[in-house]
Amino acid sequence: MEITGILSALIVGLVIGVLGKLVMPGRQKTPIWLTILVxxxxxxxxxxxxxxxxxxxxxxxxxxxxxxxxxxxAAGIGIVAGTRKHKSIL
Incomplete structure (x- = not known):
């Protein structure tokens, strides 16, 4: 995979992850790297x-x-936010 493919996957992941967070009711305390991954x-x-x-x-x-x-x-953020109990430094 080229660097442009990696960067575009990160950007798409960020946008989809943030939109998924916006759809979820309430506030989710998930770090940005986890939002991108989801x-x-x-x-x-x-x-x-x-x-x-x-x-x-x-x-x-x-x-x-x-x-x-x-x-x-949104479903992934909900699952991740529900299973996370501790704050992490990362």
């Missing part, structure tokens, strides 16, 4: 689900795919 995973899994359902489109922005990714990120 966003990256949600983006990959959401794309796979959208393609499996046949709703993924490669031209322009696929809003159904984005909604699936945000929903998965």
């Amino acid at each position: 966003g990256i995973v949600a983006a990959f899994v959401g794309t796979a689900i959208a393609r499996g359902l046949g709703v993924a489109n490669t031209e322009g922005i696929d809003w159904i795919e984005v909604l699936i990714q945000i929903a998965l990120a």
